Amino acid sequence: MPVADDADGVDEAVDRSGSAGDLPVNELFCSLQGEGRLAGVPSVFVRTSGCNLRCWFCDSYHTSWEPTGDWYSVEDVVAAVEGYDADHVVLTGGEPLVHEASVDLLDELHDRGYHTTVETNGTIYRDAPIDLASVSPKLASSTPTADRDPKGDGEWADRHEDRRLDVPTLSELVESYETQLKFVVTGPEDVAEIESLVSRVREAADAAVPDDRVLLMPEGQTRDELEATRGVVADLAIEYGYRYTPRLHVDLWNDAPGT
Numbered sequence: 001m002p003v004a005d006d007a008d009g010v011d012e013a014v015d016r017s018g019s020a021g022d023l024p025v026n027e028l029f030c031s032l033q034g035e036g037r038l039a040g041v042p043s044v045f046v047r048t049s050g051c052n053l054r055c056w057f058c059d060s061y062h063t064s065w066e067p068t069g070d071w072y073s074v075e076d077v078v079a080a081v082e083g084y085d086a087d088h089v090v091l092t093g094g095e096p097l098v099h100e101a102s103v104d105l106l107d108e109l110h111d112r113g114y115h116t117t118v119e120t121n122g123t124i125y126r127d128a129p130i131d132l133a134s135v136s137p138k139l140a141s142s143t144p145t146a147d148r149d150p151k152g153d154g155e156w157a158d159r160h161e162d163r164r165l166d167v168p169t170l171s172e173l174v175e176s177y178e179t180q181l182k183f184v185v186t187g188p189e190d191v192a193e194i195e196s197l198v199s200r201v202r203e204a205a206d207a208a209v210p211d212d213r214v215l216l217m218p219e220g221q222t223r224d225e226l227e228a229t230r231g232v233v234a235d236l237a238i239e240y241g242y243r244y245t246p247r248l249h250v251d252l253w254n255d256a257p258g259t
């Protein structure tokens with residue numbers, strides 16, 4: 001069913017479509033972590049629906065531009081996770097931290113001994129048992145201007161632009177959790193903004209952000225798209241001393257759902 005798309009672009013439909021405390025889940029599956037420092041680790045993915053941003057390139061269109069999903073109690077999500085033989089859970093979306101119930105889910109998973117990674121755009125802070133905050137701050141190149149809007153005519157551009165970077169929130173995440181900053185890179189023109197943002201976070205945060213916690217990830221939803229960006233992004237990682245991350249799941253399974 002569709003998840004309500006309110007003015008904020010996040011679901012506030014708990015009282016309309018689900019019980020308080022439930023989570024809108026777009027998909028739940030077991031795969032290999034495809035991105036970042038834990039790439040290759042078997043993990044259960046819980047993909048919530050609803051996002052406060054609208055990246056033009058979003059590879060999870062049905063959690064952002066046209067959010068869909070079914071409402072589950074935290075208890076039912078935990079039971080589904082326990083059905084797989086994995087000890088790592090990746091909570092993603094959409095933007096999982098728009099949902100208060102994500103904290104309840106993380107609490108329950110932590111109590112059962114799971115390692116938790118949260119994939120987040122870094123605009124929302126929540127206090128939760130997060131083992132790895134996989135933060136992907138959104139660059140200017142993500143903004144859905146009229147010429148690259150996948151749905152409309154640039155109606156989201158201003159809201160996306162206003163919200164996409166929040167240095168105090170990024171600093172709080174870096175200070176509170178083991179963090180990786182994982183940038184989606186479309187080309188060399190993105191690097192100046194990454195350099196400037198990393199310095200601002202280093203100045204603002206009372207915690208170190210070493211270069212090997214700054215990851216450059218090629219933009220691309222398919223093998224063909226990655227073919228065009230990965231070489232350029234690998235060269236940028238070498239030139240600037242940041243880490244490169246592949247998109248292992250795309251290499252393995254292209255853009256198949258549930259991978």
Ligand SMILES: C[S@@+](CC[C@H](N)C(=O)[O-])C[C@H]1O[C@@H](n2cnc3c(N)ncnc32)[C@H](O)[C@@H]1O
Pocket residue numbers: 051057058059060092093094095096119120121122134135136182184217218219220221
């Ligand atoms: C769908 S997002 C969900 C989590 C959160 N909203 C975020 O953006 O970090 C999951 C990851 O996929 C990345 N991503 C989304 N679309 C992508 C694309 N076309 N190419 C490369 N990475 C992409 C995001 O930057 C993020 O790291």
Ligand SMILES: Nc1nc2[nH]cc(C(=O)O)c2c(=O)[nH]1
Pocket residue numbers: 031032033034035045090092093119249259
């Ligand atoms: N295999 C796999 N690894 C991933 N790492 C982060 C993902 C995400 O969508 O957040 C993702 C995903 O969708 N699939």
Ligand code: SF4
Pocket residue numbers: 051052053054055057058059060063064093094095121
């Ligand atoms: S922040 Fe994440 S889920 Fe939201 S539109 Fe961007 S990539 Fe998609």
Ligand SMILES: [Mg+2]
Pocket residue numbers: 059060
């Ligand atoms: Mg993904």
